[in-house]
Amino acid sequence: MLEQLSSVFFDEANELLDNLESQLLTLGDNPNDSETIAAVFRAMHTIKGSAAMFGFTDISSFTHEAESAMDQVRNGVIPVTGELIDLLLKARDHIRNLLDAGAEVPENYKQVSEQLIIAFKIYVSKNGGNASLNQPVKKDVPKIKKEDKLSFSWRIKFRPSKNIMKNGTRPELLIKELTEMGTATVVPFYHALAPLSEIDSELCYFSWDVILTTGKSENDIKDVFIFLDDESKVEIEKIDLLPGENNRIGEILVDRKDVSREELDKILKEHRQLGVILVDKNMVSEEQVQSALAEQQHLKSLTPGGQVATPQSPASTQTLRISSAKLDQLVDLVGELVTFNARLEQEAQEKNIAVFKSLSEQCGRVVVLMRDVSMGLRMVPVSTLFSRFRRTVHDLAAQLGKHIEMATVGAETELDKTVIEKLNDPLLHLVRNSVDHGIEMPEDRVAAGKTSVGTVTLSAKHAGAFIMITVKDDGKGLDRDVIRAKGIQRGLISENDNLSDNEIYNLIFQPGFSTAKSVTSISGRGVGLDVVKKDISTLSGTVSIETEKGMGTTFILKIPLTLAIIDGMLVTIDNAKYVVPLNAISECIAYSMPAEEKGQRFVTTTNHGKPLNCINLREFFNFGKEPPAKQEILSVYDGDEVYGLVVDKILGSQQTVIKPLGPLYGNCVGINSSSILGDGSVALILDVYQLTGLIKNSSKKAS
Structure with missing residues (x-):
């Protein structure tokens, strides 16, 4: 049991550290953000307390020192600077190392703890704080900066005169000014509102109760109404009830x-709902009860210190932590169920028994729901991936002396967690390449008419059955001549080769290729982009480049949404069966191949009045037989344009369990995986993006 609890501690601590890194980088950009400062402090405090509970004293004692320093930041004693952010990031990394070490902490880790503690003391001391960090700071007594004031709750009853707007005063702006002074709850009264036919647009029919929690004084509140006319009335009184308590509605009304x-005592003896009784007896109006209820909620939402409490999301208390291994096992079992259901459907069609077919259809619906739910469990937003690179950009920029910001677009886009894990390394290489080779030094950027701060942007969006991830920088772009010269020097191309720009740029994906003039800890060994190409290929994805000299470079990755189960369209070519991902298909078209195009790999037809460039898969896969008189075309979208895949016959859609091909078939163009059909036969899954890429290149050569 203790081992299981310790495992939970490690999982939660690692999650806190992941969030902590992001929070520290955000704090570096906004040093005065009190919410982020509080979040950093809470993370340190939680890790310290949990570590002490499970007996990890080295983690607890070290984290306590960092927490105590953050407490002085939280209380405004010491400032947040770049130096402190770097120190906290080092502390965060060190806590991670201590977690990995477990109960037996190496001696060198203890030395690092001592060095960092001394560094914290030096920073705190030179910035006017208390350097005796080993003395715990009392958390029960709130510290108040000299310029701050205690927050109190006020009850403000604003009853404007009917003619207030004729005097040039806008009462809604007075209410708005009150709400900007602190935490406010506004209750409007409209019992005096006239019928629509009798309303005068120059008269005011409303009044308001405002419950305000603020550090401002009563005089500050009165100043809001300083120019009020004599007929309007304002009552301001301090609320003596305790915040954060469950104050009864009767107490509030009293x-x-x-x-x-x-x-009140007399009414309570009737044992009925208080508000209803009071309204029935005309002792208070319904609006007064509503105002008291609003005040009750306002006070309940405050902490005892008078601050707004952050309510926990109901969903957060219902979250269940499950190991990824169990999740993978579930998806594998659902995959087997999908294969079994395909066989069941085939048998039902062949036997042609009504009850059997009905049960097969019902089973199919259940399997689809199970598949969607299990796959949904594995889908996670790419923000979990993108957030890892903020630290990379921060550290590399500091190391290179560059000023670089990282931006993200579409971080809420979801992707299979297995794909997310496999994308970490290729994206890391692309981000490092953008920071090192792409973004210029600040002085060079200014000389080129740019801002001194460069930007690396990571974006994600859906494109059919794929997700498109881009890594873009606003740097100097790729130098075609330098890359070509390096390619000639390494024997990858010759002087006489007439290559397109894309073919030249793709040389950077060759193993050992580097344009760096010297080897550093960041680049120069020719290892990186070749790994990107290899890793993306194993995911059945593609990588391409768009660049403009002086404007920047964009790396575009197209990755399948999932590596487990997809909806596919089953087609035949001769006697072979293939699967095309259903999300990539836009429509199906009947087709008769002209005699002059028979035997050609690439053909063109017309669809909706526009030319449609197609690939003849019968010729591409070298079946070598006469095609049938009537064929069909799958119109597919690759994220940019629409192309056609010519097949013999479309059999219909079905769920497809993806089975990877062995290494022997790794270089098969146009195919990326396989699937087992209901009859036990194997169908190959077509790589739509490779095939459309071939069509695209053939169209360019033809033009």
């Missing part, structure tokens, strides 16, 4: 002087 204590 405190508001809406009812007396004696009247």
Whole structure:
């Protein structure tokens, strides 16, 4: 049991550290953000307390020192600077190392702890704080900066005169000014509102109650109404009820002087809902009850210190932590169920028994729901991936002396967690390449008419059955001549080769290729982009480049949404069966091949009045037989344009369990995986993006 609890501690601590890194980088950009400062402190405090509970004293004692320093930041004693952010990031990394070490902490880790503690003391001391960090700071007594004031809750009753707007005063702006002074709850009263036919647009029919929690004084509140006309009335009184407590509605009404204590005691003896009784007896109006209820909620939402409490999301208390291994096992079992259901459907069609077919259809619907739910469990937003690179950009920029920001677009886009894990390394290489080779030094950027701060942007969006991830920088772009010269020097191309720009740029994906003039800890060994190409290929994806000299470079990755189960369209070519991902298909078209195009790999037809460039898969896969008189075309979208795949016959859609091909078939163009059909035969899954890429290149050569 203790081992299981320790495992939970490690999981939660690692999650806190992941969030902590992001919070520290955000704090570096906004040093005065009190919410982020509080979040960093809470993370340190939680890790310290949990580590002490499970007996990890080295983690607890070290984290306590960092937490104590953050407490002084939280209380405004010491400032947040770049130096402190770097120190906290080092502390965060060190806590991670201590977690990995477990109960037996190496001696060198203890030395690092001591060095970092000394560094914290030096920073705190030179910035006017208390350097005796080993003395715990009392958390029970709130510290107040000299310029701050205690927050109190006020009850403000604003009853404007009917003619207030004729005097040039806008009462809604007065209410708005009140809400900007702190945390406010506004209750409008509209009992005096006239019928629509009698409303005068120059008259005011409303009044308001405002419950305000603020550090401002009563005089500050009165100043809001300083120019009020004599007929309007304002009552301001301090609320003596405790914030954060479950104050009864009767207590609030008594405190508001809406009812007396004696009247309240008498009413309570009737054992009915208080508000209903009071309204029935005309002791208070329905609006007064509503105002008191709003005050009750306002006070309940405050902490005892008078601050707004952050409510926990109901969903957060219902979250269940499950190991990824169990999730993978579930998806594998659902995959087997999909294969079994395909066989069941085939048998039902062949036997042609009505009851059997009905049960097969019902089973199919259940399997589809199970597949969607299990796959949904594995889908996670790419923000979990993108957030890892903020630290990379921060550290590399500091190391290179560059000023670089990282931006993200479409971080909420979801992708299979297995794909996410396999994308980490290729994206890391692309980000490092953009920071090192792409973004110029600040002085070079200014000389080129740019801002001194460069930007690396990571974006994600859906494109059919694929997700498109881009890594873009606004740097100097790729130098075609330098890359070509390096390619000639390494023997990859010759002087006489007439290559397109894309063919030249793709040389950077060759193993050992580097344009760096010297080997550093960041680049120069020719290892990186070749790994990107290889890793993306194993994911059945593609990588391409768009660049403009002086404007920047964009690396575009197209990755399948999932590596487990997809909806596919089953087609035949001769006697072979293939699967095309259903999300990539836009429509199906009947087709008769002209005699002059028979035997050609690439053909063109017309669809909706526009030319449609196609690939003849019978010729591409070298079947070598006469095609049938009637064929069909699958119109597919590759994220940019629409192309056609010519097949013999379309059999219909079905769920497809993806089975990877062995290494022997790794270089098969146009095919990326396989699937087992209901009859036990194997169908190959076509790589739509490779095939459309071939069509695209053939169209360019033809033109």
